[in-house]
Amino acid sequence: IGEIRRYLRDNNSIRVSRSLRDTAYKAMQTKEMLTNLHSKEPTIEEIAETMGMKKEDVVLALEAIVEPVSLFEPVYS
Amino acid sequence: MKQINEMKLQIPGKSANESFARAALSAxxxxxxxxxxxxxxxxxxxxxxxxxxxxxxxxxxxxPVYIHAKLYEDNTLTIKIRDKGCGIPDIKQAMEPLFTTCTTGERAGLGFAVMQSFMDKVRVTSKPGKGTCVVLTKKLLSKGAGNA
Amino acid sequence: MKQINEMKLQIPGKSANESFARAALSAxxxxxxxxxxxxxxxxxxxxxxxxxxxxxxxxxxxxPVYIHAKLYEDNTLTIKIRDKGCGIPDIKQAMEPLFTTCTTGERAGLGFAVMQSFMDKVRVTSKPGKGTCVVLTKKLLSKGAGNA
Ligand SMILES: Nc1ncnc2c1ncn2[C@@H]1O[C@H](COP(=O)(O)OP(=O)(O)O)[C@@H](O)[C@H]1O
Ligand SMILES: Nc1ncnc2c1ncn2[C@@H]1O[C@H](COP(=O)(O)OP(=O)(O)O)[C@@H](O)[C@H]1O
Ligand SMILES: [Mg+2]
Ligand SMILES: [Mg+2]
Structure with a gap:
């Protein structure tokens, strides 16, 4: 019980950066899962709904894992 | 076309705000x-x-960097991004792929090409000494997986 | 105190923008x-x-709803939220818990109480017929402080 309580308490002081990263990875997994299921890319709303989260929170989380934009890749890949 | 929502955002042009602008626009x-x-x-x-x-x-x-985004009924999004900086003397040349005035080799001269390939329309206006304005337009097509 | 960043946001006061404003401020x-x-x-x-x-x-x-947020070096965040609406005739009364002018029973009169308990400081200014301005201030725990 001490362990759980400690976990809960620590949980409250988790930094947003970490939680955003977790959410973003989960969102990408959910996207893959839904894409395979329907053979079509899901919208952000469908992903959020599947995750039981708000659309805005998922969108913000995705910003947290953006790679620095490469000026070369987008055009040629 | 009927506008359904809009937002105006003003931020200091420092690199930390590049990611903030991106996040605000995606929201x-x-x-x-x-x-x-x-x-x-x-x-x-x-x-x-x-x-x-x-x-x-x-x-x-x-x-200051000024951003004005609008949403229209037909799922079109326009984003106007404006500065009051030095301006562009020759817009046509500036938009050519690989053209850059950056001499350090850090920039590839592909910014406008990237905007053009990722958005439906890119309109640039500029006045040397006054500033530059870029309007990006994209019509979103997503209908989602569930309601195909 | 040195300001490290700021942003100004203007949105039409429709309920869809409540969640957008929240998202922009979180970002x-x-x-x-x-x-x-x-x-x-x-x-x-x-x-x-x-x-x-x-x-x-x-x-x-x-x-229009105007939002002006500022970040300071000491981890303080201030958020000014302003409208050009009807204004508040008696601010002290309006800020009392459970006071509401809403007659439909939809609102609990706890908005200001919530702001006060969640932020360090809430400052309200208003002019009847001109509009209302609320400034919210919160100092965030600096990194590592509460997080041994
Ligand atoms: N907002 C701006 N103000 C002044 N000059 C600009 C602006 N945007 C683009 N330019 C000019 O256009 C050129 C091409 O831009 P871009 O395609 O993004 O390539 P890059 O940024 O890699 O140089 C820049 O090198 C610069 O000379
Ligand atoms: N921006 C505003 N413009 C005009 N009146 C306001 C504004 N904000 C608050 N008020 C007044 O203050 C009262 C109390 O606000 P609040 O504590 O948020 O409770 P509630 O919104 O549930 O009524 C409101 O009922 C309203 O009369
Ligand atoms: Mg560029
Ligand atoms: Mg209220």
């Missing part, structure tokens, strides 16, 4: 329920435009 | 890497203030 675009790929396209184009204001428009100073 | 506050609780506090307070502009300030019309 705004999320109203149209895009796919992650569509959002990524928008974010990349916004990044390029905001970066241009910061590194070219204002160069060594920090000036 | 802005996220620069300080707050704890999840701190961010939730900020979002809740912002929601209450923006909702007040929409439902009380403008009532049946849709007017």
């Amino acid at each position: 705004f675009a999320a109203q149209l329920d895009p796919t992650i790929d569509e959002l990524a396209d928008i974010k990349t184009a916004v990044s390029e435009a905001v970066t241009n204001c910061i590194v070219h428009g204002y160069r060594d100073e920090i000036g | 802005f506050a996220a620069q300080l890497d707050p704890t999840i609780d701190e961010l939730a506090d900020i979002k809740t307070a912002v929601s209450e203030a923006v909702t007040n502009c929409i439902v009380h300030g403008y009532r049946d019309e849709i007017g």
Whole structure:
């Protein structure tokens, strides 16, 4: 019980950066899962709904894992 | 076309705000329920435009970047990104792929090309000494997986 | 205290923008890497203030809501939320817990109380017929402080 309580308490002081990263990875997994299921890319709303989260929170989380934009890749890949 | 929502944002042109501008725009675009790929396209184009204001428009100073986004009934999103920096003397030349005035080799001269490939329309107006304005337009097509 | 960043946002006061304003402010506050609780506090307070502009300030019309957020070096965040609506005749009374001018029973009269309990400081100024301005201030735990 001490362990759980400690976990809960620590949980409250988790930094947003970490939680955003977790959410973003989960969102990408959910996207893959839904894409395979329907053979079509899901919208952000469908992903959020599947995750039981708000659309805005998922969108913000995705910003947290953006790679620095490469000026070369987008055009040629 | 009927406008359903809009937002105006003003931020100091410092590089930390490139990511903030991207996040704010994706939160705004999320109203149209895009796919992650569509959002990524928008974010990349916004990044390029905001970066241009910061590194070219204002160069060594920090000036304001103005963003005005609008959503229309037919799922079209327009994003106007404006600075009051040095301006572009020859827009046609500036938009040519690989053209850059950056001499350090850090920039590839592909910013406008990226905007053009990721958005439906890119309109640039500029006045040397007054500033530059880029309007990005994209119509979102996503209908989602569930309601195909 | 040295200001490290700021942003100005203008949106039409419609309820869809309550969640957008919340998202934009979270993206802005996220620069300080707050704890999840701190961010939730900020979002809740912002929601209450923006909702007040929409439902009380403008009532049946849709007017502009202005948000001006600033970050300071000591991890303090201030958020100014302003409308050009009907104004508040008696601010002291309006801020009393359970006081509401809403007659439909939809509102609990706890908006200001929520802002006060979730933020460090709430300052309200208003002019009847001119509009209302709420300034929310919160100092965030600096990194590592509460997080042994
Ligand atoms: N906002 C701006 N203000 C002034 N000049 C600009 C602006 N945006 C673009 N330019 C000019 O256009 C050129 C091409 O821009 P871009 O295609 O983004 O390539 P890059 O940024 O890699 O140089 C820049 O090198 C610069 O000279
Ligand atoms: N932006 C505003 N413009 C006009 N009146 C306001 C505004 N914000 C608050 N008020 C007044 O203050 C009262 C108390 O606000 P609040 O504590 O948020 O409770 P509630 O919104 O539930 O009524 C409101 O009922 C309204 O009369
Ligand atoms: Mg560029
Ligand atoms: Mg209220």
